[in-house]
Amino acid sequence: MIVTNTENQELTIENKIDKVFDMEHCEGILCPIKDILAHLGDKWSIFTILALGQNKVARFNELKKQVNGISQRMLTVTLRSLEENGLVSRQIYPEIPPRVEYALTSLGHSLLGQMLQLAEWATSHRDEIEEARQNFKEKKLVF
Amino acid sequence: MIVTNTENQELTIENKIDKVFDMEHCEGILCPIKDILAHLGDKWSIFTILALGQNKVARFNELKKQVNGISQRMLTVTLRSLEENGLVSRQIYPEIPPRVEYALTSLGHSLLGQMLQLAEWATSHRDEIEEARQNFKEKKLVF
DNA sequence: CGGTATCCCGTGTGATACTG
């Protein structure tokens, strides 16, 4: 017998949302979720983490090639931000020419898992989204 | 016996990443993942979806109260964008005073699940992140 | 190579005012 435990799931989801909103109501910097989600939402962060997921370690210009379209400046900024939040480690070798190796920390790896799920979601629902966009366009043309 | 199938998981993750990057290399607007992730990354979209997850349906000003700090303009823009992508439905009742009810579509609900996982991740790792930030600050002070 | 510093422009976003 297959149990469609929709109601149970609904309850769990509701609870989760309530929890999120409890946290969300704290002020400014003190709100961790608002704060963290704002960071992760950044598109360059997402792509940089994905790129670092491909290589175990990567150097600056390697990353720049992988993350299509990112400028030197934004890669620097993004990497610093990720480092600051403990998602990426930065190993400097005092050689000439200088070498710097970036890698995901274990925390970063754990986030990578989340990113991949998001990416999978995006992939598997792209058709629905595309369809919705077409509908929306037509709707606008009618009025 | 507990099997730590790290290697298997690694393989899966690698494969997933490669898949994402295959898609990512297509050009401009044609890249669905780049496109979709960029949308979802928007912080107002995230919070609006979470808010809509709390109520089955919600009216404009209800949402405005729930999504702490959002301006009228940005709520409008965000809702339109979500509607355009098929995540939110918009039901207009031609009454006076006018009434408009927003709700998550099934697609939106499915995305909500993903958002909640992200939020959970953020919650359960906030201490590590906070610690990383402290370390980073100190590191900067040393040099 | 792996950055930092500076400039500068577009647009994202808040504030305010008006409308059906």
Add this chain to the structure above:
DNA sequence: CAGTATCACACGGGATACCG
């Protein structure tokens, strides 16, 4: 109530030039 319209402006982010 549920928006639209307009303006003003800070800030993200690209281009460029320079440094250790």
